[in-house]
Amino acid sequence: MKKPITILLSTGLIVSATFGFQSTTEAAAKTYKNCTELNKDYKGGVARTSSAKNKGGKTKYKPYVSKALYDANKKSDRDNDFIACEQ
Structure with a gap:
């Protein structure tokens, strides 16, 4: 029993x-108003996956990887490379 x-x-x-x-x-x-606000917390931006490749050229910082955070800020990914606000 x-x-x-x-x-x-x-x-x-x-x-x-x-x-x-x-x-x-x-x-x-968290949803950020713009890339300036997002880059205060995540200097390299936010990537959806670790295998996302940057289309925009060379960057100084490595992006933070988070599917939920990327999805919340997808509007900030202008070049649609699955990395929002890359620097």
């Missing part, structure tokens, strides 16, 4: 932890 209850409780904890973690990471993505 103890084994099914233990399995049920463990499954419930895993499921609740998984869904709770996803909602907090999505809520943490």
